[in-house]
Amino acid sequence: MRIxxxxxxxxxxxxxxxxxxxxxxxxxxxxxxxENIHITLKFLGQINQETLNKINKKLSSINYNKFYINIGDFGYFNNRVLWIKILNKENIINLHNIIDNKLYELNIQKDIDYEPHITIYRIKNIKNDNYLKEYLNENKKIYSNILIDKFYIKESILMTHGPVYRNLYEYKLL
Known part of the structure; x- marks a missing residue:
């Protein structure tokens, strides 16, 4: 499974x-x-059921308080990924680090330079950079006080029309 x-x-x-x-x-x-818009905390890739069960057990032991985030503004990764920024990312980074440390106990490698974001477009080619920047600037919005009270283990099923994400486990924050 791709997790x-x-x-x-x-x-x-x-x-x-x-x-x-x-x-x-x-x-x-x-x-x-x-339906696929989300904030990735950690990409695990191909995981077998036995490892998934161990991951679930580790994540079930996390006690972290729910929190609020603000999102807005746009950014690029290497002109290949268009994304929306998390403006107050401390709690997401803390939650990510807790997850990373728990999974490291299962010999799952820690992330380097984790940057929380919301991917909205996978870019093949930028035809008109000025138009794109102008459009993004005109459509910039700040979304405030978004309650984060749970996270999920998701399966990514690759289909011809694109990925389908399925929630496997839910973890409620305190």
């Missing part, structure tokens, strides 16, 4: 982000579908 750990966003925010994404012009690539 990752993630935070879901409220449906209304995912819908709004998707509507901004689908109207982007000046680039070619693959939009992240509305």
């Amino acid at each position: 990752f750990i993630a935070i879901d966003l409220p449906e209304d925010i995912k819908k709004d982000i998707y509507n901004i994404s689908k109207n982007i012009r000046g680039i070619s690539g693959k939009i992240v579908e509305e």
Whole structure:
């Protein structure tokens, strides 16, 4: 199974982000579908059921308080990934580090330079950089006080039309 750990966003925010994404012009690539918009805490890749059970046990022992985040503004990774920034990322980074440390006990490698973000577009080619920057600047929005009260282990099922994500386990924050 192809596995990752993630935070879901409220449906209304995912819908709004998707509507901004689908109207982007000046680039070619693959939009992240509305139902797939999330914040990745850790990508694990191919995991067998035995290891998944051990991961679930480790993550079930996490006691972390729920928190609020603000998101907004856009960024790029190597002109290949268009993403939305997490503006107050301390709690997400802390939660990520706790997860990383728990999974390190299972000999799962720690992440280097984790940067919490929301991927909205996988870019193949930027045809008009000026238009893209102008569009993103005009559509910049700040979403405030988004409650983060749970996270998930998700399975990514690769299909011809794109990935389908399925929640396998849910972990509630205190």
